[in-house]
Amino acid sequence: MAARRFHQKRKNRPAAIVLALVAAVVLALLLGGRVFIVRRISVQGNQLFTDRAIADQSGIDLGQSIFSVDQDAIYSAFAGNGDIALEGVAVHWPDTVELTVRERQGRAYISYLGTALLVDQDMVIMRQLSDLPADGMPVITGVTVTGCAVGQTVISNVAGQIQAASRVLQALWNCGLQQQVSELNLADLDNLYLITNSGMMVVLGDESAMADKLTWMQAVTQQLAAEGVTTGSLDVSSGTSAIYAP
Numbered sequence: 001m002a003a004r005r006f007h008q009k010r011k012n013r014p015a016a017i018v019l020a021l022v023a024a025v026v027l028a029l030l031l032g033g034r035v036f037i038v039r040r041i042s043v044q045g046n047q048l049f050t051d052r053a054i055a056d057q058s059g060i061d062l063g064q065s066i067f068s069v070d071q072d073a074i075y076s077a078f079a080g081n082g083d084i085a086l087e088g089v090a091v092h093w094p095d096t097v098e099l100t101v102r103e104r105q106g107r108a109y110i111s112y113l114g115t116a117l118l119v120d121q122d123m124v125i126m127r128q129l130s131d132l133p134a135d136g137m138p139v140i141t142g143v144t145v146t147g148c149a150v151g152q153t154v155i156s157n158v159a160g161q162i163q164a165a166s167r168v169l170q171a172l173w174n175c176g177l178q179q180q181v182s183e184l185n186l187a188d189l190d191n192l193y194l195i196t197n198s199g200m201m202v203v204l205g206d207e208s209a210m211a212d213k214l215t216w217m218q219a220v221t222q223q224l225a226a227e228g229v230t231t232g233s234l235d236v237s238s239g240t241s242a243i244y245a246p
Helices: 013-032 051-058 071-078 161-175 210-226
Strands: 040-044 084-092 096-103 108-112 115-119 125-129 139-141 145-147 181-185 192-196 201-205 233-235 243-245
Touching: 040 051, 051 071, 051 084, 051 096, 071 084, 161 181, 161 210, 201 210, 210 233
Parallel strands: 040 096, 108 139, 139 181, 201 233
Antiparallel strands: 084 096, 108 115, 115 125, 181 192, 192 201, 233 243
């Protein structure tokens, strides 16, 4: 009897792989419409503004595909907001977008073309007001403003002027002296000066060693005030001493 050979038919493996991939894609699309959608917008870093207000500002819609979350568009949505700085966007699968924000705080005013620009310590414009409020915050003078927009840093054509203003403002708040200063003048970056509420001029020199200079200012103005002296000129530009002149 002649021998019979049996051969197992080989499966078409490439075709099987393609079919499996197609099935996986179809399944992902079907599940994506039900699973990978934005169900929650989490907000971190806010105190004054509600989660809802910040979520609305972002432009994200609950129920949209999480694959369609455009981080660049979200940052752009906050670009003109003077009160809120967007510091981070994170997508947490399958259904959450997290926004990290920082609420700006007004630190000073700049007089500009008959208006008052309220700025934070980074010299970002929070709002443009028709009049200068009498709320005790310092007024920055001597700044050459060449461009301004709410939510953006003040633009000056004097190199280093905005950075110097920011460093002095931060130092003032760190030392708790902001309520004692009525004016900060930056017309000459090598000869910055303050005017206190009592009318005393405090010569700062350049922006270096600002914390030391303000420490001297605080100590000496307190001593002079105890002696009944509240006007005159105080030079702390060395950062290592203070020289008072009536």
